[in-house]
Structure formats: structure tokens, C-alpha cells
Amino acid sequence: MNATLPQTETLEIPKPPKRLLTYFEDGGRTVGSWLLTTDHKRIGILYLYSIVAFFTIGAIAAAIMRLELITPAGDLVTSDTYNKLFTIHGTVMVWFFLIPSIPSVLGNFVVPLMLGARDLAFPRLNLLSWYLFNLGGLLALYAIAIGGVDTGWTFYTPYSSTFTNTHVVTMVAGVFMAGFSSILTGLNFIVTTHKMRAPGLTWFRLPLFLWSNYATSVILVMATPVLAMTLVLLSIERIWGVGVFDPQLGGDPVLFQHLFWFYSHPAVYIMILPGMGVVSELVTCFARKPIFGYHFVAFASMAIALIGFFVWGHHMFTSGASVYSGLVFSITSYLVAVPSAIKVFNWTMTLHRGRIFLNTPMLYALGFIGLFTVGGLTGLFLAALALDVHVTDTYFVVAHFHYIMVGGMVTGFLGGLHYWWPKITGRLYPESLGRLAALIIFIGFNLTFFPQYVMGYLGMVRRYHAYAPEFQIYHVMSSAGASILGVGYLLPLIYLIWSLKHGKKAPANPWNATGLEWQTPSPPPKHNFAQTPIVTRPPYQYSAETEEHMVYG
Amino acid sequence: MANSHEAVAEQFDDMPQQIEASTLGMWTFLATEILFFGALFLAYIVYRHTYAQAFALAGRHTLILYGTINTALLLTSSFTMSLAIHSAQEGKNKPLLGFLLLTIFLGCGFLLVKGLEYHEDVHEHLFPGAHFTRELPAPGQIFWVLYWVMTGVHSIHLAAGIGLLAVIVWMAWRRRFSSYYHNPVLISGLYWHFVDVIWVWLYALLYLINRH
């Protein structure tokens, strides 16, 4: 049926016959029209509200912890409160911010646009996913409000099932719900990517964001059910006092760790792959060059998703798993470095002799490449059996995964948010403030977390609210950095909201980028395209020689 | 034909695309279900490996008669479900309704038998916890925890399947299906058969392999 449409060049901006209503206007502006919407763009924005709220809660917990850690004595909060604080921080940030951040917010918004589709394959399921997510989030908040949980985000047994007196089951129920929401989102993306690509959009013409989004979805779908069942078993053990993981009743606590990390290690890649996808988009757009080694970057995403399932045992080198399995998991963990490095090299080669525009999204992308490299390389330290024994449960580990998750994913998220902000809202953000914020975040982040590598290596153990005085200098640096980081996060919140009303109107394609999402007006109409686009070329046909029309806010 | 085109949702171009998408969606969901039950299977394998003797003793207490009747009921319900699909593909509405109702009936029969079996299990102090039988070694309780969780989660799935088929019956009653459009019947059939496949494994693991 689409074959009868005239063959248009994909890079042109098709002029709609008349002005279509934007997705803000079409369907009404009432609260009800938002809460019952099945439009992927509106659901993406609903997710944005949710994750900003959860991020704020997680960030407040982190801020109190950093305040406590300025002095070696535990003088601001008790050790019990401190345990609850890092549990809040971990649980909320992992399940209610990082996992849905890029896939559910940016992915929801741009995936159908990039595919040239009118919506995701199952729009009602998409809305259900948002409701489940919020229900789970509210349950988790309820658990926090009635007294909190002190197990850490990993809920290790038998402490979580037998010994703690906190509200583990409520919290776990919240995470379980959020898991269902993840599965539905992943399922929706997988089916949509398979079945709803625009005519001519073959797999190897897909933008790289879609490849990493697809890889992420595979993880969401294949790993999350294991977590769900593990949490069910944990709750059963806790409620009925029967032994599944309790060693006193013959259970094996390490089995819990196996099951938990079978989900949670791949989940770490849920928290980085989408960021890599965003960076691939940004690097090629702002270097005005086709991506270097498209196929390698695409397959690297799939390889990371796949190998990510073979490595979970490296979290258990010191918890009683066998030496042989440690060896196996150590080797497979090294393997993950290969596709990750391929990505970094390809981004770097894309920059090489490109015409680089240092716009805000590009600053975030460059920050991502640097911080991810540091985080990834220190991950190799941790994959080495012997060294891991030395630094397990120290701040070295904390620094490592914050470099990946905050330095990687949050940076990628902010970069993507700025990049697609004109498309999402139809307004440009103030460019100079944006660059300033990106710079502040980069500095604040490194000041916060780099000292943690050092003190971790020197023996500072994680999850303690009091510590030996010789570590104070590092903790003070870290806390100072955290306050800078806080300012850096507040700035975009303020100027992005400001730009909604006062920002310049955005054209359809402010970055002169090539993706399908830029060929429809900003903000897009309800069904995304006036007519189904037809793709005739590979992605990223940028050229440094052509005249550029970058629009600055 | 006009009727069938109404069923195409607005995000799809045409009916084939919609059918392919929803079928693929169901298969993706079933893959997640494999992993969902997979966690239990892993726990079972690990503990059977660790406590072979205790599992052999504990496994002998499962009621093989109930289990076998239930397996036969489910296998038969899969057969009637297939016949329902066949009728749907041929566009015969009455047999479709009949076979769907028969499938639901067999599913309810399964739950009934399972209920009787549970009742007897509880009576014999095989529910884990304070009143658990003293005749078994301590790790035998782990077998029974897994028994209750596995069969319980399976029963919940079966109940969901019955609910799903009830919706399909309602749709068939409203004459929503034709030889052209009957994909919901096919997809529900996939789910129903899958729940049956899981049971075949539960039957083998819980009722059979620990007899000797």
C-alpha cells in the first residue's frame, strides 16, 4: 500500500499540507486526556515527570549521606538511619530512575519517530506499564515512609528474609511491580522494532539508538522475570518463615545471589546501553560525519546484551561461590570489555577529522566517552579475581559503578534530553546555560567520585556512616563535589522549565540532523508524520563540507 | 471484510502487520515466562543436587494419582483448545464457542482436582512452616516449599488463562471472529498450551522423578 507513494528523499523536510495539531493540542489539554492517553509521546513525558520525582528523592538521600560523611564520627544520623538512606538511594535510583530513564522517557518518545511509525505496537500496554511503574514507585515510597528498609538495594538473604525488622516485603512488592512495567516496555520495543519499521528502513539503516534500545529491551525481557521470581521467593521466605535461602533451614543464601545477579548484572547494561545509543547519535551529528564502523557499533550493542548474561558471578567472588566458577565468570567478564572498547574506539574515530560543534549535547557526549572509559577500565580491575578480593565492598566499587551509571547513563540521558528537547517541546533551551551546566556537572562529578577510587583502594569500606580519620580528606572532597554536582543538576531543571515558555520556537530540524524524527514538525503531530516516510539511504549521511545551519537557542 | 477492517488498530498499516505484531508479542511474553518459571527450576535443580536423599524421601509424599489425572485433564484441554483454533480458522462460530467452553471446563476441573490435592497435602502436614511433618529430614521441607510455589504459581497462570478464554468466549459470542480475523483465539491458544507445557515439567519433577 505504501509502494504507491511517491519516492521522496528522506533528508528533505516534507511540508505538511496544512498545519497539523501538535500532540499537545490533539486530544485535549485536560489532565484526564494525559492520564488516559495512549500516545507514546505523552507517555514519554509522563515518565519524565515520574523519574524526575524519583531522582529527587534518591538525590536527597544521597545528599544526607554525603553530609554525614564529612566528619569521621557518625554524628548527623545514626547507623540505622544511614542504612536506610543508602537503601533508599540504591533502590530508588536503580529501579525508579536509571532503568526507566532513557528507555522509557527518550525511548518512548523517539523510537516510533525514528522508525517512522505512528505509535508503538501496543499503546495501551505502554500506558499500563506507566501505571505499574508508578504503583511500584508508590509502594516503595510507602515502605520508606512507614520506616524504611535497611538491607541495601540488593536485599541479600538471610539478612533480608530472617533478621531485619524493616519493611522488606512492601519494598520488594514495589520493585516487583516496576519489574513488570520493565517487561511490558521491553516487549513493546522489541515488537515495534521488528514489525513497524517504515518502508525501506532495513535493520542496517536503523539509527544506532534503536540498536541499543533493542539490545536493552532484550535484557529487560529476559532478565527481569528471574528477579520477579526471586523476590517472590524472598517474600515467601520472609512471610511464612520457610526455608528457601535461609541456611538454618538448609537453604543456600548464595542461590539468592545467583538469581539476583542473573537479573541485576544484565540490568547494569540496561543502565548503560541506552546511554551508548544516545551518544552514538550525538557524536555523529555534532562531528558532522557518518559514524565510523556502523556495523561494529550495532553488533557491539547486541554483544554487550548477550555477554552481559554470562558474567553475573563476578559479584560473588567473595561470597562463597566456587573458585572454578569464579574463574569462568572472571574470563567472561573480561570479554565484555571487547564490545565496549569497540564502541569507544568507533566514537573516537568518528570525531577524528570531523567538524566538531561543541553544543550542549556534544559536551555531554564527550563527557560520557571519558567517564565511561574510566568506569569501564576500573571494571576490569574488579573482574580480576585477586584484585577484586582486595577491593570488594569498598568505595572503589562504589566509584566504579557511579562512573558507569552517573558518569555514563545520567550524562547520556541529559545529552539526549537536550538533543531532543526541541523536538519534544518545540522550544530551544538556552545554549550558553546548557554548556555551563554540562561543564559544572563534569567537574562536580569527577570531584565527587574520583577520590572514592583512591580511598576505596586504601581500604575505606562502603556502607559505613563512621570511618577512620585518615579518610576524611577524601570524603570532604567527595562531599564538596556532590554539592557542585547538585548545582549542575538543578540548572537544567530550571532553564529547561524556563524554556517551555520563554525559549525560542524550535524549527523542525534545529541540528540539521538526519534521523526520521527530525523530518516532522517540532513538536510532532499526534500520529507523528503527515504521511509515512520512505527511507532510501543508510543513516548518518552527514558531510562536513555542506553548509551548516545549526540553530542556537 | 468490512467487519475485519474495523479491527485494525490505528497504529498499524493493515491486518497482517497487526497479526504479526501481536503474535510476536505473545511469543516474547512466553519467553519471559520461561525465565520466570526458570528461576524455580534452577532452585529445584540446585537443591535436588545438594539434598538428593531428602528430596527422594520428600518427593514420595506427592499424590501421584491427583497429579496424573490433572496432567490428563490439561493435555485434553490443549486438544480442545486446538480444536477451538481449528474452528476459528474455518470461521465456524458455534464449534468455536463449544470448544472454548469445554477448554474452560477442563481448566476448572484441573483447579478443582488441585484444590482437593492441596487439601489432602495440608491434612498430611505437608504445608511448610510450624506444622510441617516431623517424619521428613529438614531439607525435605525445601522440596515442599518448591512444590507449593511451583504449583501455586502455575495455578495462578491457569486461572489467568481461564479468564483470558472467558474474554475470548465473550468476543466469539459477539461474533467478532471470522475466518479472516481470529488472531486473539490463536494467541490465547499459545498461552494456554504454554501453561500446559509448564505443567508437563512440573509433573515430571514433582511427582515422578523422586519416587525411587
Next chain:
Amino acid sequence: MTVLNPPIVPRKIYGLIWVVLLLLLLLNWGLAQLNLGPFNLVATLAIAFIQMMLMLLYLMHVRYNTPLTWVFVAAGFIWLVVMINLSLSDYLTRGAVAGRFGKSWIHETSVPPPVYLPKP
């Protein structure tokens, strides 16, 4: 128009599969009454596997389906095998440490308790 739907499987095949499934069930139940030593496990699991394959291929129409469906079906099982396999790499070698040359390099041995330094 029904090209994209799976082909209509004759009722005869469904009937045949049903009979075979029930016969296998009977066989499985019968075998459980006999003591075959380790072969009980093998036979039971083999029969369960055959029953599953029959249901997947014929009742769930995988046999008549696209390669994409095959991939999706296989994926679930492959992931399950990965999970079980790598977990067992731990459980089957618990307490084992590397031995000397000439011996099997993995052998059962008790791990000596750690030696703690005296407190100052």
C-alpha cells in the same frame, strides 16, 4: 488473505497428537512405578521433553511458523540453559580447589579455615 495466519492444521493431526500425549503420560506414570535406578530420571525427563516438543511444534504451530518465531522460541530456552549452566558451574565445583599436576585438577577437598593474626 490468510497467508499470514498459520496454515490450518487438520483435526486428524490434533487428534493424533492428543492420543500420543496421553500414551506418553501413561508410559511416564508406569515407568515411575518401576525402579530403574538412574534411568527413571532419564526416561521421565526424556518423555517430558518429547511431550513439550510435540506441543510446541504442532499445537503451538511452531513447525509451520516463520524463522523469526523459531528464534524467539529458542531464545527463551537458550537463556534458561545459560542460567542453569553457569549457576551449576558454581554448585558442581563447590569446595573444590586446584590440585597438583598429575591429578585431576579439580578434586574434592576441604578448605582449611582461615588463619587469623593474633590481636595486638
